[in-house]
Amino acid sequence: MRNLILVLGDQLDANSAAFNDFDSDQDAVWMAEVEEEATHVWCHKQRLVFFFSAMRHFRDELRQKDIEVFYHELSHDRRRDSGNSFAEILNQDINRHRPRQLVVVLPGDYRVKHQLQQVASDANLILDVRPDDHFYCAPDEFEQFAKGRKRLVLETFYRQMRKKHDILMDGNKPVGGQWNFDEDNRDAFGKQGPGKITGPHSFRPDELTQSVMDMVRQRYPQHPGCLDKFDLPVTRRQAQAMLRDFIKRSLSDFGQYEDALWTDEPFLYHSRLSAPLNVKLLDPRDCVDKAVQAFEDGDAPINSVEGFVRQILGWREFVRGVYWKFMPGYGEQNEFGHDRPLPRFFWDGDTDMRCVHQSMQHVLDFGYAHHIHRLMILGNLALMLGVDPQAFHQWHMAMYSDAVDWVSLPNALGMSQHAEGGIVGTKPYVSTGNYINRMSNFCGSCPYNYQAATGKDACPFTTLYWDFLDRHHEQLKQNHRMAMQLKNLDRKRKSGDIEAIRKQAHQTKSRLLAGAKPHADLIRS
Numbered sequence: 214m215r216n217l218i219l220v221l222g223d224q225l226d227a228n229s230a231a232f233n234d235f236d237s238d239q240d241a242v243w244m245a246e247v248e249e250e251a252t253h254v255w256c257h258k259q260r261l262v263f264f265f266s267a268m269r270h271f272r273d274e275l276r277q278k279d280i281e282v283f284y285h286e287l288s289h290d291r292r293r294d295s296g297n298s299f300a301e302i303l304n305q306d307i308n309r310h311r312p313r314q315l316v317v318v319l320p321g322d323y324r325v326k327h328q329l330q331q332v333a334s335d336a337n338l339i340l341d342v343r344p345d346d347h348f349y350c351a352p353d354e355f356e357q358f359a360k361g362r363k364r365l366v367l368e369t370f371y372r373q374m375r376k377k378h379d380i381l382m383d384g385n386k387p388v389g390g391q392w393n394f395d396e397d398n399r400d401a402f403g404k405q406g407p408g409k410i411t412g413p414h415s416f417r418p419d420e421l422t423q424s425v426m427d428m429v430r431q432r433y434p435q436h437p438g439c440l441d442k443f444d445l446p447v448t449r450r451q452a453q454a455m456l457r458d459f460i461k462r463s464l465s466d467f468g469q470y471e472d473a474l475w476t477d478e479p480f481l482y483h484s485r486l487s488a489p490l491n492v493k494l495l496d497p498r499d500c501v502d503k504a505v506q507a508f509e510d511g512d513a514p515i516n517s518v519e520g521f522v523r524q525i526l527g528w529r530e531f532v533r534g535v536y537w538k539f540m541p542g543y544g545e546q547n548e549f550g551h552d553r554p555l556p557r558f559f560w561d562g563d564t565d566m567r568c569v570h571q572s573m574q575h576v577l578d579f580g581y582a583h584h585i586h587r588l589m590i591l592g593n594l595a596l597m598l599g600v601d602p603q604a605f606h607q608w609h610m611a612m613y614s615d616a617v618d619w620v621s622l623p624n625a626l627g628m629s630q631h632a633e634g635g636i637v638g639t640k641p642y643v644s645t646g647n648y649i650n651r652m653s654n655f656c657g658s659c660p661y662n663y664q665a666a667t668g669k670d671a672c673p674f675t676t677l678y679w680d681f682l683d684r685h686h687e688q689l690k691q692n693h694r695m696a697m698q699l700k701n702l703d704r705k706r707k708s709g710d711i712e713a714i715r716k717q718a719h720q721t722k723s724r725l726l727a728g729a730k731p732h733a734d735l736i737r738s
């Protein structure tokens with residue numbers, strides 16, 4: 214055998230660089246479902262089904278093209294496993310098939326890249342790591358962008374990308390006269406709510422997916438989440454149908470209500486495309502081009518289209534650049550020295566805080582929550598409680614079907630927990646219950662009062678917000694974007710209100726963290 218092409222669970226693209234010079238007479242593909250990857254974080258059942266089902270469908274597509282695929286399935290019976298880790302299983306196959314070279318596209322996880330390099334080196338083989346052409350911006354290009362800059366600012370990067378790829382450009386100027394329509398993308402629904410929303414395209418599990426579901430139910434019964442509502446796309450054809458459907462039905466309202474929240478509406482006008490995008494069932498260029506086409510055809514307004522393009526061409530590429538620039542040390546940072554475990558309700562949603570319960574319901578039902586649930590409810594609360602940022606990231610990796618290290622780490626540990634001191638986000642995303650009340654209808658049916666920082670019905674968000682600013686005052690005052698918030702804190706300090714808030718915060722934290730167990734204990738429970 215000449216090349217053994219390693220295809221990882223988030224690399225399901227037969228047009229990737231790994232297949233560039235593929236010759237079915239001398240090359241073969243290697244894929245493996247691996248116990249260690251399924252359990253190194255306590256994975257949501259939907260995440261497991263999504264990855265394994267998409268992998269098996271991809272394997273079958275390759276085989277239909279007469280490509281030889283060595284595939285290791287996990288089964289109900291652990292005794293039939295080929296091994297526990299990538300390294301173990303791959304080693305056996307190297308000995309069996311004796312390839313001259315291993316080929317892989319740059320993995321989306323530093324840890325996996327390192328593992329594969331180790332296996333190759335132990336076997337005395339070259340590992341040809343090829344670029345991941347799925348992205349607009351390669352790590353080297355991002356390095357060039359970062360060179361000499363004191364701060365990495367999304368907006369600067371995003372404008373460069375718009376110009377370079379000629380997206381929403383009118384000559385040298387941005388289409389619509391401005392680069393950014395963020396101001397138009399923050400509406401709430403008002404009392405009447407969003408009305409009937411049909412949500413993203415949903416796919417009934419086929420026979421293959423159902424067999425994976427059975428396996429996951431039997432093999433990982435203790436893992437969080439449930440499978441009853443599993444409806445993600447698991448093939449390229451389905452992913453493309455989902456994209457077309459989003460462009461047709463949801464894109465036009467996407468921008469205006471991008472930050473809005475509503476009871477029992479997990480998706481609203483969001484695309485839910487992150488999971489298929491991240492396993493490469495979809496190409497980001499396809500998403501961007503179709504959205505721009507909708508604008509040009511007069512089917513979607515500029516604030517929606519620019520907002521969607523910014524998320525994909527801007528944020529998605531930016532966080533990947535940050536990941537590769539700062540790894541491996543990036544994940545070790547802990548700006549605020551936070552060390553608390555995650556409260557138990559992050560795994561089962563069992564809390565009387567209405568907003569948190571809603572966010573967790575989405576996560577448990579779909580392995581999904583939209584960005585404001587992630588940032589301004591779950592992330593906000595974890596940060597103000599002082600949760601260990603690594604634990605928050607690991608939780609995120611476990612619970613979301615779209616989580617891959619390169620995108621989860623900068624978002625969870627960086628943007629949300631501000632643990633790297635502001636590389637991704639320019640300030641910590643913390644808020645009182647006031648913000649949540651403005652953007653949702655949750656507070657009206659919650660036992661807490663979003664305005665109260667103290668007292669029996671004090672909203673935990675409001676109490677913990679002032680406590681967070683108070684505790685980290687010295688660090689935060691270096692950040693000019695926090696000036697207004699710290700000025701308000703000063704008022705609370707001068708009036709003496711802060712004493713009662715500190716006391717209340719202590720009680721709130723003890724209550725919310727009671728019963729919280731470190732991640733490892735939960736796995737065994």
Ligand code: FAD
Pocket residue numbers: 482483484485486487488490491521524525528529530532582583584585587588592609613615616617620621622624625628629
């Ligand atoms: P839409 O709102 O429809 O947005 C369109 C697309 O833009 C998304 O599909 C996604 O590909 C891209 N996008 C938007 N925001 C970001 C962002 N900040 N970073 C990267 N891509 C973005 N996204 C992931 O794909 N995987 C993760 O593991 C992940 N972890 C996150 C953790 C936290 C704490 C936060 C605050 C955000 C995280 N995000 C992550 C970003 C974002 O929340 C999700 O991409 C988005 O909610 C996915 O839903 P959607 O497909 O409906 O997105």
Ligand code: SF4
Pocket residue numbers: 566567568569645646647649650655656659660661662663672673674675
């Ligand atoms: Fe959440 Fe506080 Fe509103 Fe309750 S009152 S829903 S805890 S923000």
